[in-house]
Amino acid sequence: MKNIIFLISIAILTSCNKVKKESKIEKESASIDDIANQYIQHLFKYNPELGTFYQIENSDNIGLSDNSHEGLEKVERAEDSLFTALKSINPNSLDNNQNITYQLLKAEMQGSINQRICKKQLWSINHLDAFYTWYQYIGQTQPVGDSIGRAHTLLRWEKIPNYIHNDMVNNKKGLEEGYALPKPVVELVIEQMEQLVSSSIESNVFYMPALRDSNLVFQNKIKNQIETNIIPEIKIYLNFMKDEYLPKARTELSISTIPYGNDCYAAMLSASTTLKNSPEEIYAWGEEAISERETTIKKLGAKLYNSDDLQLIKESFANDSSNYFETKTELLADAQSAINRAKIKSKDYFNLYPKADVILEPISEIEEKTGYSRYLSASDDGTRPATYIQATYQPKKQVKGAVESTAFHETYPGHHLQIAISRELVKSHPVTKYLGNSGFSEGWARYTETLSDEMGLYSSDNHRIAMYMGLPTGMVVDPGIHYKNWTREEAIDYTLSKQTSMTRQDAERYVDRISVWPGQMTTYGVGERFFMILRKKAEKELGKNFDIKEFHDTCLKNGTVPLDFLTEEVEEYIKTKANNVYKK
Numbered sequence: 001m002k003n004i005i006f007l008i009s010i011a012i013l014t015s016c017n018k019v020k021k022e023s024k025i026e027k028e029s030a031s032i033d034d035i036a037n038q039y040i041q042h043l044f045k046y047n048p049e050l051g052t053f054y055q056i057e058n059s060d061n062i063g064l065s066d067n068s069h070e071g072l073e074k075v076e077r078a079e080d081s082l083f084t085a086l087k088s089i090n091p092n093s094l095d096n097n098q099n100i101t102y103q104l105l106k107a108e109m110q111g112s113i114n115q116r117i118c119k120k121q122l123w124s125i126n127h128l129d130a131f132y133t134w135y136q137y138i139g140q141t142q143p144v145g146d147s148i149g150r151a152h153t154l155l156r157w158e159k160i161p162n163y164i165h166n167d168m169v170n171n172k173k174g175l176e177e178g179y180a181l182p183k184p185v186v187e188l189v190i191e192q193m194e195q196l197v198s199s200s201i202e203s204n205v206f207y208m209p210a211l212r213d214s215n216l217v218f219q220n221k222i223k224n225q226i227e228t229n230i231i232p233e234i235k236i237y238l239n240f241m242k243d244e245y246l247p248k249a250r251t252e253l254s255i256s257t258i259p260y261g262n263d264c265y266a267a268m269l270s271a272s273t274t275l276k277n278s279p280e281e282i283y284a285w286g287e288e289a290i291s292e293r294e295t296t297i298k299k300l301g302a303k304l305y306n307s308d309d310l311q312l313i314k315e316s317f318a319n320d321s322s323n324y325f326e327t328k329t330e331l332l333a334d335a336q337s338a339i340n341r342a343k344i345k346s347k348d349y350f351n352l353y354p355k356a357d358v359i360l361e362p363i364s365e366i367e368e369k370t371g372y373s374r375y376l377s378a379s380d381d382g383t384r385p386a387t388y389i390q391a392t393y394q395p396k397k398q399v400k401g402a403v404e405s406t407a408f409h410e411t412y413p414g415h416h417l418q419i420a421i422s423r424e425l426v427k428s429h430p431v432t433k434y435l436g437n438s439g440f441s442e443g444w445a446r447y448t449e450t451l452s453d454e455m456g457l458y459s460s461d462n463h464r465i466a467m468y469m470g471l472p473t474g475m476v477v478d479p480g481i482h483y484k485n486w487t488r489e490e491a492i493d494y495t496l497s498k499q500t501s502m503t504r505q506d507a508e509r510y511v512d513r514i515s516v517w518p519g520q521m522t523t524y525g526v527g528e529r530f531f532m533i534l535r536k537k538a539e540k541e542l543g544k545n546f547d548i549k550e551f552h553d554t555c556l557k558n559g560t561v562p563l564d565f566l567t568e569e570v571e572e573y574i575k576t577k578a579n580n581v582y583k584k
Contacts, residue, residue, distance in 0.1 A: 030085045030088070030089075032086075032089055032094060032098045032101050032102050032105075032429075033098070033101070033429055034085075035082055035085050035086050035089070035105065036101050036105060036429045036430075036431040038082055039082055039105060039109075039431060040430070040431055040434075042078045042079075042082065044056070044059075044060070046065060046066070046071075046074065046075045046078070047065050048060035048061075048062075048063035048064065048065070049064065049065060049134070049138055052138055052141050052142055052143075053137055053138060053141050053379075054379050055141055055379035055383055055384060061142060061143055061149070061152040061153070061156065062152045062155045062156050063156070063159075064156060064159045064160070064163050065163070067121070067163060067166045067167060067170065068166050068169075069170075072121055076116070079109060079112060079113065080113070082105075082109065083109045083110070083113060086102070086105055086106060086109065089102060091103075097427050097428045097429070098429075100428050100429075100432055100558045100559065100561060100565075101428060101429040101431060101432060103561055103562055103565045104431065104432055104435040104436075104559070104560075104561060104562070105431070105435065107274050107435075107437060107562040108435050108437075111267075111270065111271030111274075111437075112271070114267040114270065114271065115264070115267045115268055115271055117260050117263050117264050117267060118255075118258075118260075118264035118267065118268065119174070119177075119179060119259075121170050121174075122170055122171065122173055122174025122177065122179040123171065123174045123179045123180070123181050123258070124167060124170060124171060124174075125167060125168075125171045125181070125189055125241070126181060126185050126188075126189060126516040127185060127188035127189050127192060127370050127512070127516075128370070128371070128372075128513060128516060128517070130189060130192070131163065131164060131167055132192070132193075132196055132205055132206075132234075132366070133205075133366075133367065133371075135160075135205050135206055135208075136205045136208060136364055136366070137376070139205055139206065139207075139208025139209055140208060140212075140384075141379065141384060142156070142208075142209045144209045144210075144212050144213040144218070145212070145213055149213075150213065150215060150218045153209050153218075153222070154218075154221055154222070154225070157206070157209075157222065157225050157230075158225065158229075160206065160225075160229075160230055160233075161229045161230055161232075161233040164230070164233045164234060164237060165233055165236075165237075167237070168236070168237045168240055171245070172240065172244070172245075175244065175245055175248055177259065178258055178259050179258050179259070180245070180248055180249050180250045180258075181245075181249060181250070181515075181516065182249060182250055182251070182252070182253050182488070182512070182515050182516075183246065183249035183250065183251060184488065184508070184512055184515075185249075185512055185515060185516055186241060186245055186246050186249040187246070188370055188512065189241060190238065190241050190242055190246065192366065192370070193234060193237065193238040193241065194238065195366060196231075196234060196366070197231050197234055197235055197238060201223050201226055201227065203365065204226055204231075205364075205366060206222075206225075206226050206230055207222060207223065207226060209222065210222040210223065252485070252487075253481050253482075253486070253487070253488050253491065253511070253514075253515040254481055254482050254483075254485045254486075255268075255482045255515075255518045256482060256483070256485060261482075264518070265279065265482045265483065265518050265519065266278075266279075268518045268519040268520075269282070269479075269518070269519035269522065270519075271437070271519070272437065272438045272439060272519040272520050272522065272523050273437070273438070273439035273519070273522060273523055273526050273527070273563070274437045274439045274440070274562035274563050274564065275439065275526065275563060275564070277526075279479035279482070279483035280479070280483070282475050282478075282479055282522050282526060283475065283476055283479045283480065283483070283484070285475055285525070285526065285529060286472055286473070286474070286475025286476035286479075286522075286525055287476060289471075289472045289475060289525050289528075289529060290471045290472060290473065290476065290498060293468050293469075293471050293472070294310060294471070296468050297310065297313060297465060297468050297469060298310065298313070300461060300464060300465040300468065301313030301316075301465065303461060304316075304317075304461055304462065304465060305317075313465075314469075314500040317462075317465065317466070317469070317500060318500060318501075320462070322462070323399055323400055323401065323462055323466065324395075324396055324397065324398060324399060324400065325395040325396060325398050325400060325403075326395065326396065327395055328362065328392045328395050330395065331390070331392055331395045331398055331403060332360065332362060332390060332392065334400060334403055334404065335360055335388075335390050335403055335404075335406075335407045336360050338403075338404045338407040338408060338457070338459075339358070339360060339388070339407050339411045339412065341457055342407070342408050342411060342412035342413060342452065342455075342457055343411070343412045345412075345455050345456070345457060346412045346413045346417060346455075348455070349413065349451070349455060349548055349549060349552060350413065350417065350549055350552050350553065350556075351549045351550070351552075351553050352421050352552075352553045352556055352557060353417070353421075354416065354417055354420030354421050354424060355420070355424055356378045356385065356386050356416075356420045356423075356424070357385055357386065358375075358385065358386040358387065358388055358411050358412075358416040358420075359385050359386070359387055359388070360387075360388050360390055361387055361388070361389055361390065362389075362390055362392050363389050363390060363391050363392055363393075368391075368392065368393050369393055370509060371389075371391060372391055372509075372513070373388070373389060373390050373391040373406050373410060374388075374389050374410065375387070375388055375389070375410040375411070375414075375415040375416060375419070376388075376389065377419050377420070377423060378420070378423075386416055386419075386420060388407070388410045388411050388416070390403075390407075394503075394505075397503050397506075399466050399501040400459075400462070400463060400466070401458065401459075401460075401462060401463035401464065401465065401466020401467055401469075401501075402466050402467070402469075402470060402501050404457075404458060404459065404463050404466075404467070405449045405452065405458075405463075405466065405467040405470060408448055408449055408452040408457060409445040409446065409448065409449050410445065413448045413451060413452065413455070414444065414445035414448040414449070415441065415444075415445050417448075417556075418441065418444050418445070418556055418560070419436075419441070419560075421556050421557075422436070422556070422559040422560055425557070425558075425559060428558065428559065432558070432559040433559065435559070435560065436559065436560025437523075437560060437562060437563075438520055438523035438527070439523045439526055439527045439530070439562075439563050440527060440560045440561060440562070440563060440566065441523075441527075441560050442520075442523040442524045442527055443523060443524065443525075443526060443527010443528050443529075443530055443531055443563075444527060444531060444555070444556075445524070446472070446524040446525065446527060446528035447527070447528045447531040447532065449467055449470070450467075450528070452467075453467065466501060469499070469500045469501055470499070470501065471498045471499060472524060472525030472528065473494070473495055473498050473499060474514070474521030474522050474523075474524055474525055475522050475524075475525040475526060476494070477491050477494060477495055477510075477511065477514055477521065478514050478518065478519065478520075478521045478522045479522070480494065481511070481514055481515060481518075482514075482518045482519075488511060488515075491511040491514070492504070492507045492508060492511050495507040495510055495511060527563070530563050530566075531555065534555070534566070534567065534570045535551060537570070537571075537574070538551050538570060538573070538574050541574050541578065542574060542577055542578060545577065545578075550573070550577070551570075551573075554569060554570055554573040555569075555570065
């Protein structure tokens with residue numbers, strides 16, 4: 001279950017929004033709703049863990065994804081069948097809501113099919129979304145507390161050793177065929193696995209359902225399954241990683257070094273951004289965006305430090321002890337305070353506003369050193385609220401302003417507001433609540449970091465300059481690594497030269513993340529640039545009739561749509577608004 005942090009893109013409708021009875025897809029007769037229904041049904045059939053995670057109605061809480069070669073081929077055949085049916089649809093025959101469904105399905109499936117050249121199942125074990133990181137989310141949502149829940153949990157847990165074995169087989173094949181991961185990433189995975197097999201059972205991610213159930217017999221059965229079957233399988237995997245994989249791990253970070261690596265990067269870049277721009281173009285955009293932000297930093301630096309010299313500003317900021325936290329408790333309190341302010345103020349900038357709330361939680365122990373702050377959407381049945389997971393590692397090195405901007409990015413007016421609105425829409429097909437792309441979602445969240453300054457959310461000028469110092473280096477470093485073949489040291493050095501708030505360890509984690517998620521880190525800056533361009537266009541053409549609430553609602557009302565489709569929607573809004581004003 002890969003890229004859970006950024007790429008969860010499916011779920012099934014519940015309660016009053018039930019999927020229609022499954023119907024056979026016929027190329028000549030299938031409607032867009034038929035295809036969307038089948039898309040949801042197929043993905044939950046092949047990924048039952050997501051049904052548990054979203055706590056959907058009638059979820060399969062026993063099954064696991066089939067990550068064997070045969071199982072993965074079944075998924076591809078199902079996807080091909082649906083995409084063939086989709087291509088038979090004439091988008092000009094669809095109404096607006098149906099067209100949104102069509103555009104989302106097309107972008108999702110085309111991106112998935114194009115990325116098959118990457119053979120990502122052969123290099124799936126990494127420190128950010130390995131099987132054990134996913135199971136902490138399943139452990140939190142697996143139904144327990146009664147005899148049925150306990151029985152289903154034990155049946156699912158019996159399947160885990162085989163899943164782990166298949167994952168090792170896939171990565172062993174990848175190693176043999178030239179798909180080895182970078183050595184620093186492999187070392188991080190080994191460190192995590194060693195922690196997993198050496199920690200107490202009670203702190204093991206696979207024991208989490210037992211922590212939520214007081215039945216001693218059930219607890220002992222889970223414990224026995226972990227000790228007797230799961231941990232031994234992880235130890236086999238761990239020995240393989242240490243003895244066979246690590247010696248052959250690649251020294252280069254660039255994905256261009258794997259078979260068809262350049263084509264793979266182009267596919268992953270396009271799928272992430274929903275655009276067809278080249279790595280060279282995105283690299284140039286990044287340099288331009290960084291220059292623009294550095295101009296703002298100079299202006300704030302003149303105010304704070306009586307200097308517009310970038311290096312002096314960076315040094316002065318870095319040496320100011322008031323910019324850093326003392327404890328995790330202080331860090332979490334500041335993050336919560338930022339969320340509270342943003343939740344209230346966002347109502348002044350949006351007509352559309354989510355019903356669902358978001359809670360703050362610290363990152364788990366196993367991910368503390370390597371994980372990132374992130375957002376998890378609420379369950380469909382409302383029993384699990386949306387959650388902002390806050391990174392807490394080394395608080396004395398964490399910049400207060402960066403923590404504040406990340407809170408806005410992940411909650412209000414960023415991810416939570418955008419995703420909750422998307423999931424609460426009722427007019428479009430329910431698939432639109434779950435399909436999406438990083439270009440839109442991460443671009444929106446990054447746009448809202450700057451919007452939060454406009455909204456007056458930052459606590460001080462120190463916090464504001466910290467946000468602007470978070471330069472969009474992903475647009476440069478990502479293609480720098482995967483297109484220009486930068487070494488790890490070159491990527492780290494560049495990152496440190498631009499990202500003032502980062503320690504060397506932060507920069508290493510940043511670069512290693514880019515190495516295993518090619519294309520994804522570009523989406524923040526690319527998407528932000530896109531929203532900025534659309535807003536400037538609306539402001540210019542509408543003049544005094546520009547309404548920030550209307551603009552934001554236009555951007556969000558259709559869910560996480562492809563960026564080219566969003567352009568059409570905003571242009572139509574501008575045209576309609578201008579005509580209505582003219583008629584008056």
